[in-house]
Amino acid sequence: MRRTLIFGLAAVLAAAGCGVGETPQAEGGASASAGGKVELSFLVFETPNLNAAFWDAAIARASAKVPEVTIKKLVTPNIDRTAYAKQLDAAGNLPDILQSVNPAGFAQAGKLAPFTDEELKNFIAPKAGAIGGKVYQLPYNTQVIPVVYYNKDMFAKAGITATPTTYQELLDISKKLKDGGTTPFIVGGGGADTWADMYPLTGTVATDVYKTTPDWLLQRAQGKVKFTDPDFVAAAKKIEDLAKNEYIDPAGLSRSYADTEQAFRDGKGAMYPMGSWFATSADANKPSFEVGAFPWPTDDGSPVTPTFTGGGTLVSATAKNVELAKKWALAFDEDKENNDAFVKADGSIPAIKGYTPPADMGPVYNATVEIYQKGMQEGSIFDAFSQEAGDGALPPGLADKAALGVQDLITGKKNAQQFAEFLDDEYAKATQ
Incomplete structure (x- = not known):
């Protein structure tokens, strides 16, 4: 939840590189990726815990499960990631998939693709963060x-x-x-x-x-x-x-x-x-x-x-291939190794049915999870x-x-x- 200073749009786009989020388009809206795969842009953020190597490994694990997709990673500069996504959208460059961006405003404007009940079946709180009864951000993590x-x-x-x-x-x-x-x-x-x-x-x-x-x-x-x-x-x-x-x-x-x-x-x-x-x-x-x-x-x-509970991936309603983008987002958030990595790096409590944290987690993390589990048991x-x-x-x-x-x-x-x-x-x- 770290918030940082927001710069002007010109500075933001300069930081990300001109035309960020833009990829060559093939006939039918698919990206002209090698081997006929669809290239989808994915906006992430980096912290000392969640560094470039962390994201690259997590992206590779999800992509192995959805081989029809290749991912172009975009990284939020050192500013508020939701504000940055809004500025990209204003410039016509909303990424296909976004990580941990607040859906408020985007969803109401029709910018995001909702997930179906079937797609949310593996989440403990499938309606967490619903807007108008629809869920636009995968509720994969509890804090x-x-x-x-x-x-x-x-x-x-x-x-x-x-x-x-x-x-x-x-x-x-x-x-x-x-x-x-x-x-x-x-x-x-x-x-x-x-x-x-x-x-x-x-x-x-x-x-x-x-x-x-x-x-x-x-x-x-x-x-x-x-x-x-x-x-x-x-x-x-x-x-x-x-x-x-x-x-x-x-x-x-x-x-x-x-x-x-x-x-x-x-x-x-x-x-x-x-x-x-x-x-x-x-x-x-x-x-x-x-x-x-x-x-x-x-x-x-x-x-x-x-x-x-929330914080997961979102999919643009104008993604190059919305269904593939949602399939990839689900693979990213439901992958056991990805969730283990988030747990070890950033103290996540994955809200995925049947998920158990790695057995070698430390005592402070385990004490924290006990507080959450007790709250679930008590209905508090x-x-x-x-x-x-x-x-x-x-x-x-x-x-x-x-x-x-x-x-x-x-x-x-x-x-x-x-x-x-x-x-x-x-x-x-x-x-x-």
Whole structure:
């Protein structure tokens, strides 16, 4: 979910190369590929975890299952990948297949091909992210957002013998840590990584708003609720109070995502609320202490597990061959080795029926998966605020605005009521 600065269209196209996404066309709309195969363009993004070699290997595995297709890999420059896809579309160069791009706007404009119920039969949550009842993005991956990762040594030194099951217990633990000279929460979000400050609020919105009103954002779109309603303000007030009590250090907001992660590994604070993708990083870059994990607690101790399921491939409605593109997308997202690779590199929890992670996964990843599996068993799965997809999602761009507002909430520039008013104002602008 990393968000970065968006440049102008000219700069973007220059970064990708002139005519990106364009391929010679053969008669009947097929690409003039060698051996009569259809060449399809595939837009991916690269990170330190998901590097060029990772994508090349994953593409090769899917292509081996769909030999009628050859893939032309396109790589998103260092900008928001959804914004980049929109700019490519505006230039008439929407790729045939896209990875982890938000379908909002594209689907409503008829730019994407929906997947059928038959094509979605192997997915655990086949209707996740549906727009108007249709699914345009394969719901292949689940993330728990947030998980509270914690430093077991710091907990033990402070005399904390159990993880909290209620919000008051979380506050009690935070006070004990602070009184002992330890910063309770590591929260960052500097530079282009403002999104990384969202996760304490994502937790409180799940426990205080979505727990009683799971379709709250859909109701917001219908004008039935507002951010200034008491339940949402109460969720924001918890974050305001965490900062006022110095359980969150506002100075940490200047850290990038990578620096925030490193600050936790360096023992700069005891708890790190972050998406479940942190788990494999914690296992791979072992700090000097043991890392534990627990879900963000509710007031009454009842379970709430905020998650996002989706993030898979999408197919352009004008792909050179839509059916082959969908066949290839399914092969890519359902391939066992591909999913194993995503698990090991990026902490994915594949939402594929019958899938089991590799047996050699580390303890932090396994503890994270246990939180998700327990949520499934308890029926405590709810949306993760600012991460939603489909009809019940924030308008495009509003998650970024919310992250900026959270910075003001933590630094004291806005109180909870003012933050909620800010979100209502931005929501109105985004939906005009």
